[in-house]
Amino acid sequence: MRLIEDYNLIRGRIFDIQRYSIHDGPGIRTIVFLKGCVLRCRWCCNPESQEYDIQTVNANGKTRIYGEDVTVAQVMETVMRDADYYRRSGGGLTLSGGESLLQPEFAKGLLMAAKDYGIGTALESMACVDYEVIASVLPYLDTYLMDIKHMNPQKHKAFTGRTNELMLENARKVAQSGQTNLIIRTPVIPTFNDTVEEIRAIAEFADKLPNVTRLHLLPYHRLGQDKYQWLGRKYEMGEILPPDQEKMEMLKKTVESVSGLDCRIGG
Amino acid sequence: MPEIESARAVLYTESFRQTENQPMVLRKAKAFAHVLDQIPIIIRPNELIVGSSTLAPRGCQTFPEFSFEWLEQEFDTVANREADPFFIAEETKKQLHEADKYWKGRTTSDLALSYMSPEAIRAQNHNIFTVGNYFYNGVGHFTVQYWKVLELGIEGIMREVKAELDTVKPSDADYGTKSRMLESCLIACAGIIRYANRYAALAKELAAKETNKTRKEELLRIAENCTQVPEKPARNFYEACQSFWFVQQLIQMESSGHSISPGRFDQYMYPYYRADLEAGVINHDDAQELLDCIWVKLNDLNKCRDAESAKGFAGYSLFQNLIVGGQDEQGRDATNDLSFMCIDASMHVFLPMPSLSIRVWNQSPQELLLRAAELTRTGIGLPAYYNDEVIIPSLMSRGIPLEEARNYSIIGCVEPQVMGKTLGWHDAAFFNMVRPMELVFTGGVDMGEQIGPKTKPVEEMQSFEEFFDAYQEQMNYFIGLLVNADNAVDLAHRERAPLAFISTLMDDCIKRGKTPEQGGAIYNFTGPQGFGVANIADSLYTVKKLVFEDHRCTLAELKQALRYNFGKEINPFIVAQIAGDVTNSFLAQHVTPEPELVAKTTQQVIASVSEQDRKRMEEIYEMILDLPKFGNDIPEVDEIGREAAYCYTRPLLQYRNPRGGIFQAGLYPVSANVPLGFTSGASPDGRLARQPVADGVSPSQGRDVNGPTAAANSVAMLDHGIASNGTLYNQKFHPTALAGQEGLIKFIDLIRTFFDRKGMHMQFNVVSRETLLDAQQHPENYKGLIVRVAGYSALFTGLSKSLQDDIISRTEQGL
Structure with a gap:
């Protein structure tokens, strides 16, 4: 039997917690943003998510610190303040980043805690890690919001810093596992992937994945510009x-x- | 621009000049009937429901019997004022002036003033609270038994009155008052029947001249309706609609009281709709058209208030609150087809009236809430959502039986009551909770005058508890004065404004032989509302944390910072306060405070503040801004918020009004938080002098930064049940939050969860494209405007122009 204490003290690094998130997974949710990413997408609206290091910046004359080390218990205290909303709406916790699977123990601890509290779980991730890491969190994951940004490895690399083979392979494996509800998400970025051909290629790939029924097209926005x-x-x-x-x-x-x-x- | 007309005032006064030395209730009924017999009537083009109080659409009549001086003073400015301007013709001014002459010294406001204690008058002069609403106007704020007129007709009601009159024996102690009161009811009722018959005749006359065949038939039908109702029972849905309308309109002809609330319209109108549907005499679309017509008529009525009150009630609103859904007396969900059609009517007509409300409980059909949420999404600010699960027990705690509590409706803004049995005196005052906080720092001195208790000097306070005690002492003192002022106005209405017509539609006026103002209603309350809970919560937290826990500043430093507006703008309010202090120091030294000397010294005092002191004030200001604030789901702050609200809600409960009822608190400001904030100094929450006070139970503007669930959790931490006169919680949304069916569902989940947590009321502003464009032009007015797009939230005014444009274009897509 699993004891709550097992994961409560696991520490990890986050840069934000956003409550009342209604566009990332079912119901009303709280997103916990984990710091650190493998990719460097040019359009990234959360550039402060990319470095794992804690960063101190000057934001219009005010000092702002991006990054905070916290325990699973501390995060869950905030997350569970909206527990009533999750129960009403079928919502829960969403992990985002950065790439949250770069902190696998912490991410898994959060998802396990959420499951123990009886709330839903979701993960926004590029799946750009070893499949074993992904496999370790799947038993605690209701919804996987997986980014597929482009089907061409070279263009993917040019705009994000990495090719896409590992991610596509992981997408297949996650889909085959049948352990989670996999939703494919594609940011639509002008100059990168906004042509009919490029989107069609992604759709054809996603359509072949077993158990996948949904694809979200997320229009590019510039709201993170100031942070750069x-x-x-x-x-x-x-x-x-x-x-x-x-x-x-x-x-x-x-x-x-x-x-x-x-x-x-x-x- | 709406127009002021004089006909009612002229006719009403004409009658009064002829009835000197008769009982007041009789005089008023005769004057009312005289108006109904003589006032010009009009049927507007293509109207299906008739009955207009003015010739001009959206015009208003005046009611000099309550007060008139303010209007005379505003004759030349009322058309140009910022809040709710009205056009007034020169001829109208002359006629009103002539009528007004009679009322000098005879109005309810004249009499109210003579009943008030000098301390209460002084407190009002210092803007601690205002009872202006009923001081200047009729009371209103009730729901009458519309269903009684539909079922029995006015003739049936007259039979009831006559039967009661027959039981009055000449030897009865109350023979004089009761018999005259009942006679007055008969006079008023007969006047209403004649008024409807005038409309029947006019419709016939117009029909005779009408060349369009369809319209001719419509006019003939109108004539038939007005012959039948309200005199006789309504035989079908159309007649029920017309009968309802005459009652709704004429209550607002009898007195200038607003918030004449139709209440549970979907319940008492439903039997007529269903019967017609079953009999095949009406279909859904025709019934919907009639509802839409009523909705338009509700916007045809208007009211001119004095300039100050107009700011507090801005938007020409008459607060005719109409509520649908919720449970019936037996605790079953009462939603029916009409509940939906009422929402649709608001969607079709798209005007502010009626103030549409939805009752919500755990059996409310999701379909009803979805329809309501669609209306919210349009950005019209309707409907308001109410929680049965809080309001029913709250009413029961005021002595109302379960069945009646389940059948509650909402009056005006947010005030719950039992329909047709209650004179709630909701909206009895605005009480600014921030001003007593200022007085803690001055030991009860305002503008150099000792107006509150001499609480301990803050410099000598040793603990937060001492500070909090001093605040409560100031509050308790002024709440006592508020009660005095309200009761004075109450007495004036009892004496000078007994209303016969509404007496026939409110239990137990006929049996008791008393009008509602005289204590005829079964349930009597006085409900003055306080506002600024969030400012007080944050102020108390500042003192607790900054002064007594972290020792980062002293109360003396805070006092100086408040006096000098945190070293920021020295505006006339600040100057006046310092001049008051200067005057007092002269008096203490036995120097005559000549105005010139005071002015000069005041300037010297202001100039003598050192740069170092000013820096320190700004430092304190920054420290305050960095503290956690109410509205962010932080338990230690929200606990203080709960205590802050109790400072107002608890003391009121011990007081009684002249009608035999108790006081009960409301926590909502209408829009008075802006003008009354303007007459307040800086407060320890970092609110600068003259800035608006927080509205209702909402967090201070722009201080809630953790999103709607966190803010709602904080608000739900307050004890809403004790504020049985209603609480008001506003949330702002960007339309994308409500986009698509899924957006609506999540929005409903938010409301339901807030209600699970025992919130009482919720209403929403969905930020429109126009608002955002205005915010782009005038960022200074929108400092706290947070927009959330695709899960990304940002302070709108902090974004660059091109990003703002992105958000504005998304606003359109969201709809």
């Missing part, structure tokens, strides 16, 4: 505008025309 400046980094997307509604609808139709997937714009 605070971090002393250049925002490489420059003045690229978000895709308009018409374009998103068109891409949604593309997905629907080549797959049986239930496609949604936004989470």
Whole structure:
């Protein structure tokens, strides 16, 4: 039998907790953002998530610290303040990042704790880790929101810093495991993957994955732009505008025309 | 711009000049009937439901019997004022002025003032609270027995009155009051029947001239309706609608009281709708059209308030609250087709009236809440959601039996009561909880005048408890004065404003032979509302944490920081306070405080504040801003919030009003938190002088940063049940939060969970594109505006123009 104490004291590094999240998984949720990422996506709206190190920045004259080391118990204390909302809505805890699986023990501890408290669990992740790590959290995971950004390994590498083979392979394995509800998410980024051909390729791949029925198209937004400046980094997307509604609808139709997937714009 | 008309005032006064030395109740009924007989009537183009109080649409009549001086003073400015302007013609001014002459010294407000204690008047002059609403106007704030008119007709009610009159024996001690009161009821009722018949005649006349065949038929039908109702029982849904409307309109002709609330309209109208459906005489669409017509008529009525009150009730609102859903007397869910159709009517008409409300409990059908949420999503600010599970026990704690409590409706903004049996005097005052906090720092001195208790000087306080005790002492003192002022106004209405017509539709007025103002209603309350809970919670927490726990500043330093507005803008309010101190120091030294000398010295005092002191004040200000605030689900702050609210809600319960009822607190501001904030100094929560006070039980603007669930949890930490006159909680949303069916469902889950946690009321502003565009132009007015897009939240005004544009374009997509 598992004792709650087993995971309560596991420590990990987070950079934010966001309550009343309604676009990332079922119901009303709390997202815990774990710090550190393997990718360096150019459009990333949370650039402070990428480095594992704790960062201190000057945000419009105010000092801001990105990163805090906390225990599973501390995180769950905040998460469970909205327990009533999860029960009403079928929501719960969502882990996001960065790539939360880079802190596998901590991530697993949080998911186990959530399960013990009886709330739902979800994970937003690129699956860019060894499959054993993923396999270790699957028993505690209700929903896996997995990013598939591009089918071409070279273009993937050019825009994110890594090729996509490992992620695609993991996507297949997670889907085959049947242990979690896998949802594929694709950020739609102008200049990167916003053509009919590119989205179609992703849809065709996702459609072949067993047990996968849903694909979310997430329109690019620039709301993280200021943080690049605070971090002393250049925002490489420059003045690229978000895709308009018409374009998103068109891409949604593309997905629907080549797959049986239930496609949604936004989470 | 809506227009002020004079006909009612002129006719009402004409009658009063002829009835000197008769009992007041009789005089008022005769004047009311005289107005109904003579006032110009109009049927507007294509109306299906008729009855208009003014010739101009959305116009208003005046009610000089309650007060008139303010309007005379505003004759030349009322059209240009910022809040709720009205056009007034020169001829109208002349006629009103002529009528007003009669009322000098004869109004309810004149009499109310003479009943007030000098301390209570002084407290009002210092803006601690205001009882302006009923001081200047009729009381209103009730739901009458509309169903009684539908079922029995006015003729049936007159039979009831006559039967009661027959039981009055000349030898009875109350013969004089009771017989005259009942006679007045008959006069008022007969006037109403004649008024409806005037409409029947007008409709016939118009029909005769009408060339369009459809309209001609409509007019003939209107004539038939007005011949039947309200005199006789309604025979079908259309007649029920017309009968309802005459009652609703004419209550607002008898007196200027607002919040005349239709209450559970979906319940008492439903039998007529169902019968017509079953008989095949009406279909859903025709019934919906009639409802839509009533909704338009509810917006045809209007009221001109004095400039100050207009700021507090901004938006021309009459607060005619109509509520659907919820449970019946036996505890079963009472939702029916009309509940949905009422929501649809608000969606179709898309005007502020009625103030649509939804009762929510665990058996509320999801479909009803989905329909309601769709209306919320439009950004119209309707409906408001109410929690049966808190309100029913709350009413029971005030002596109301279970069955009646289950059948509650909402009056005005948020005030629960039993329909047709209650004179709740809801909205009896605005009490600004921030001002007594200021007085703790001055030992009860405001503008140089000792207006509150001389509590211990803050410099000598040794503990947080001592400070908190001093706040409670100030509060208790002013709550006592508030009671005095309310009761004075109550007495004035009893004496000068007994209303006959509403007496016939409120138990147990007829049996008792008393109008509601005289104590005729079964349930009597006085419900003054306090606001600024969040400011007091945060202020108390500042003192507890910063001064007594962390010793980061002293109360003396805090006192100076408050006096000088944290070293920021020295505005006229600050200058006046310092001038008050200067005057007192002269008096203490036996120097005559000549105005010029005081002014000069005040400037010297202000100039003498050292740069070092100013820096320290700003430092304190920053420390305060960095403290945790109410509204973020932080237990130690929210616990203080609970205690802060008790400072207002608990003491009130011990007091009684002249009608034999008790006082019960409300926690909501309408919109008075802005004007009354303007007459308040800085407070220890970091609120600067003259800034708005927090609205209702909501966190201070922009201070809740952990999202809607955290804010709702904090608000739910307050004891809502004890505030049985209602609490008001506003949340703001970006439309994408309600996008799609799933968005609506999650939104409903949020409401239901807040209600699981025993919140009482919730209403929502969905931020519109227009709001965001305005925020882009005037960022200073939108400091706390947080937008959440795709799970990403940001302070709107902190974003660059192009990002703001992104969000604005997403706002459109969300809908």
